[in-house]
Amino acid sequence: MPPMLDRISPLSIPWIVLAASVATLGGAYFFQYVLGYAPCHLCLIERMPYYFAIPAALFAGLLSREANLGIGPVVLLALCAAAFAINAGISGYHAGVEYKWWAGPSSCTGGGLVSNSLETLQAELQSGMRTPQCDKAPWTLFGISLAGFNFLLSLALFALSSLPVIRFRRDARGLE
Numbered sequence: 001m002p003p004m005l006d007r008i009s010p011l012s013i014p015w016i017v018l019a020a021s022v023a024t025l026g027g028a029y030f031f032q033y034v035l036g037y038a039p040c041h042l043c044l045i046e047r048m049p050y051y052f053a054i055p056a057a058l059f060a061g062l063l064s065r066e067a068n069l070g071i072g073p074v075v076l077l078a079l080c081a082a083a084f085a086i087n088a089g090i091s092g093y094h095a096g097v098e099y100k101w102w103a104g105p106s107s108c109t110g111g112g113l114v115s116n117s118l119e120t121l122q123a124e125l126q127s128g129m130r131t132p133q134c135d136k137a138p139w140t141l142f143g144i145s146l147a148g149f150n151f152l153l154s155l156a157l158f159a160l161s162s163l164p165v166i167r168f169r170r171d172a173r174g175l176e
Contacts, residue, residue: 010164014061014073017080017161021053024153031146040132041108042094046150049083053157056080074164081161088154094147097135104135 008016028047031037039047057080060073097104132138141149 008160008163010167011064013160013164014057014064014077017077017157018054018057018061020153020157020160021050021057024150025050025054028146037138037146038132041105042090042097042147043132046087046091046094046147049087049154052083053080053161056083071168074168077161078165081158081165084154084158084161088151088158091147091150091154095145095151098145098147100135108133108135 025047028039028043032039056076060076060080063070063072063076093102094104096102138146144152
């Protein structure tokens, strides 16, 4: 096993995952409510794994023992890793839609001139807001959209959440 894996304390991993998940959602809410960037349909879907990871990482941290994580926290972090892997797929897909690498869902892409349904049009007229299109990146930094940053963060959190599982399997094989 590479020494890099042993540099991060197993007991700190749930707390790092928790902090990164809270910060990511906080950033999404900051962009939405402070800066005024309304989330598209795919953006809202990309938030769901964080809603799961926050309590899972919190419980994993609380269940951790003094010497090691124990099986409960390892299982919870494995579930977090699965959620982040799924989110990497969703946000990677969304980033690809924004960069026009492939077509997105017809329900939230297109020219933006006509609403997709009568209900959507009525809601937009009543609120005075247009539903954002999934194929338009409203904000970028160094050419990377928010969906692109979410993809990178999800990959990093997947790797971090996987470390306890890798260590557990390594240690279990060492006992045989």
